């Protein structure tokens with residue numbers, strides 16, 4: 001079978017915040033699968049902040065996407081042609097590289113088979129995939145909250161943040177959640193159980209943190225970096241713990257690796273600050289997924305997803321996610 005694919009490609013490097021015009025959509029023909037390869041039709045595409053880093057030319061572990069080339073990303077798809085006994089036609093697979101397109105050909109060994117019997121397939125990009133494993137790694141791998149401890153979580157209404165809030169609550173921690181709208185705040189303190197909320201767009205985060213945690217913070221789960229991280233470092237109790245998950249406030253700048261300016265406070269207060277990468281927790285995914293499934297079935301875990309329809313809508317949805325208009329995980333249905 002000769003197949004073709006629609007791909008979202010990087011048309012130009014954004015100056016500051018990305019716009020939908022930074023992308024174009026092209027149609028390419030795909031070569032037939034060689035021995036050991038499969039042709040996959042994507043069903044679900046993931047939208048994630050780290051993709052912003054591919055768009056720049058600052059290098060780093062994410063590298064840069066060459067102009068005119070398709071954006072990489074996570075996807076769940078169905079094998080529609082196979083030259084691999086390991087992945088017969090009809091198999092469902094996750095790829096972390098072949099998002100932003102509707103079809104692709106790849107070696108079977110690069111793909112992760114998943115079963116629809118474990119839950120809706122889109123979940124392997126969210127709660128049962130990068131999002132959930134990241135939140136679990138930050139909460140249980142790094143911070144290890146104890147009942148009654150106070151945790152500050154920013155980016156709290158997003159994909160990772162909203163799961164992290166719930167895991168921290170389930171461990172008995174008090175959560176001070178921070179996000180960019182009062183509507184998100186009502187959801188965080190209502191359905192998700194955060195004790196208090198700070199709207200970083202309309203409130204003074206330093207002053208509100210001092211109100212909500214007058215004795216200081218035991219922990220921070222940092223999705224944002226930049227000024228919010230500096231404020232939280234100043235607010236940490238002695239021997240506090242910080243899990244560095246992401247630094248979305250810096251991704252549009254010219255140095256997303258910039259550190260906080262008050263590192264010395266970490267020394268003075270014997271604070272531990274640990275960066276972590278979900279990749280280090282994927283080996284534990286079966287156990288994490290089982291734990292999430294039990295929690296969700298018991299009504300103790302909300303899997304919040306914003307669904308978007310069609311490849312053409314992906315650039316707008318990506319820009320909207322970065323701008324904070326969505327809640328939970330953003331997924332594109334093809």
Ligand SMILES: NC(=O)c1ccc[n+]([C@@H]2O[C@H](COP(=O)([O-])OP(=O)(O)OC[C@H]3O[C@@H](n4cnc5c(N)ncnc54)[C@H](OP(=O)(O)O)[C@@H]3O)[C@@H](O)[C@H]2O)c1
Pocket residue numbers: 047048049050130131134155156157158159160161178179180181184200223224244245246247248249250276277278279321322323324325326328329330
């Ligand atoms: N370490 C890892 O392995 C790993 C894995 C996955 C993700 N991450 C990181 O985790 C963080 C969250 O990722 P996610 O997938 O869950 O994304 P997300 O939180 O669902 O989406 C991003 C959200 O961040 C908020 N935001 C955007 N710009 C901001 C700014 N300048 N200051 C404060 N908030 C801002 C927006 O919400 P509001 O402004 O409305 O609050 C936006 O909706 C990101 O930093 C990401 O890079 C790390």
